[in-house]
Amino acid sequence: MAVGDLCIGAVIPHTGRLSRLGDPLSFVLNLLAPTVTHVVNDGRRHNLRLAGRDSRSDPAVARRAVHELVEQERAQVVLTLGGTQVLPAVADTCEELGVPCVSTTFPWQAYVYGRGGDPSRPFAWTYHFAWGLDDIADVFTEMWQLCAPHSAPVGCLWNNQLPGRLLRHPHHGFLPQAAERGHRLVDPGGYREPATTFTPYIDHFRQAGTEIITTAATEDDLALFHRQAIEHGLRPRLITSSRWLTYPCTTAAGDLSGAGIATLVYWSPRHPFRSSLDGTTPALLAEVYEQHTGNQWLQPLGLAYALVEVAVHALSTADDLADRRSVAQAISRTRLDTIAGPLDWTSGPTPNVALIPLVGGQWRPGGRHPVELAIVTSTRLPEVRPNADLAFAR
Known part of the structure; x- marks a missing residue:
């Protein structure tokens, strides 16, 4: 089979409830399209184009988008990020069609176990x-211990869907790692998302004497909880929140600016990395994004850039560009320094996963922006120096 022009496809939530998450990947594709126009493999130059399709934040539409990229655009690699239902839909469709897929911004346990995977039987294409989840627990427990004694109870505000089920799973990461640090986790059970009231959960937390809350709630649900907690006399000193609160809070449901919300940080302009494509730094990428869009930088921005880096690297190093399995094998042996940090698929927790380290951050009233993300702990990546101390709500 002859090798024609190459294509990297991306399934992006341009529209729908995940559109804010998809915006960085859309921006990165538009930014790189004029310059990432070819790859060199075994001394031969091959034309390359980048193509995107809108998932509309819907799993069914995401599956159709993969088919379009593979069947119409002839994509050799498909990229995507985020969405507890959309990302697995993209990855599973790629697995069914036999096309390599690279994804990100999703805890690896959710990626593997949420798709019915088994580390002893790796995925073939994705x-x-x-x-x-254990890395999130490490970062959060470090912040809990700065806030309260080692044995202080921590209230778990977790939904009854995939994020909540994985967080409370006895073996899959967060729960055993947090319990090992000596904190007593108070879990009243999962709530349905979106929530209408948190009064029973607040009563439970009050009775347990919790001053720390950990959650993966949407920003609207967390705003509702925070407002009702204050009304019922519960004033958490610290809230650690993953998932949606890794992005700047824009909710109209309530003011979270004084809630002391801390979160995980997987990428920021302070990270000391460079792109393998062009040497771009996180600081420069964030600045260019804000100048071009008028929007505040988001954590997925650096990971979106790294997605393209990995795809280009795979196409540059595959033994046979006419064989998609060869491209998938190139990803499986990838060890690459990217703008998101070093990525190594040869030493991950499963054969299909490369890890990136987390540091701790906290949302503060900002200068250039209404809220800004300060780095407050960096034990697992000391090269990222904190620029603030962890603060607690009063």
């Missing part, structure tokens, strides 16, 4: 880079 690859992922991110962090684990």
Whole structure:
């Protein structure tokens, strides 16, 4: 089979509830399209184009988007990020069609176990880079211990869907790692998302004497909880929140600016990395994004850039560009320094996963922006120096 022009496809939530998450990947494709126009493989130059399709934040539409990229655009690699239902839909469709896929911004346990995977039987076509639920627990417990004694109870505000089920799973990462640090986790059970009231959960937390809350709630649900907690006399000193609160809070449901919300940080302008494509630094990428869009930088921005880096690297190093399996094998052996940090698929927790380290951050009233993300702990990546101390709500 002859090799024609190459294509990297991306399934992006341009529209729908995940559109804010998809905006960085859309921006990165538009930014790189004029310059990432070819790859060199075994001394031969091959034309390359980048193509995107809108998932509309819907799993069914995401599956159709993969088919379009593979069947119409002839994509050799498909990229995607985020969405507890959309990302697995993209990856599973790539697995069914036999096309390499690289994804990110999703804890690896959710990526593997949420798709019914088994680390002893690796996926054949789909690859992922991110962090684990245990890594989130490490960052959060470090912040809990700065806030309260080692044995202080921590209230778990977790939904009854995939994020909540994985967080409370006895073996898959967060729960055993947090319990090992000596904190007593108070879990009243999962709530349905979106929530209408948190009064029973607040009563439970009050009775347990919790001053720390950990959650993966949407920003609207967390705003509702925070407002009702204050009304019922519960004033958490610290809230650690993953998932949606890794992005700047824009909710109209309530003011979270004084809630002391801390979160995980997987990428920031302060990270000391460079792109393998062009040497771009995180600081420069964030600045260009803000100048071009008028929007505040988002953590997925650096990971979106790294997605393209991994795809280009795979196409540059595959033994046979006419064989998609050869491209997938190139991803499986990838060890690459990217703008998101070093990615190594040869030493991950499963054969399909590369890890990136987490540090701790906290949302503060900002200068250039209404809220800004300060780095407050960096034990697992000391090269990222904190620029603020962890603050607690009063």
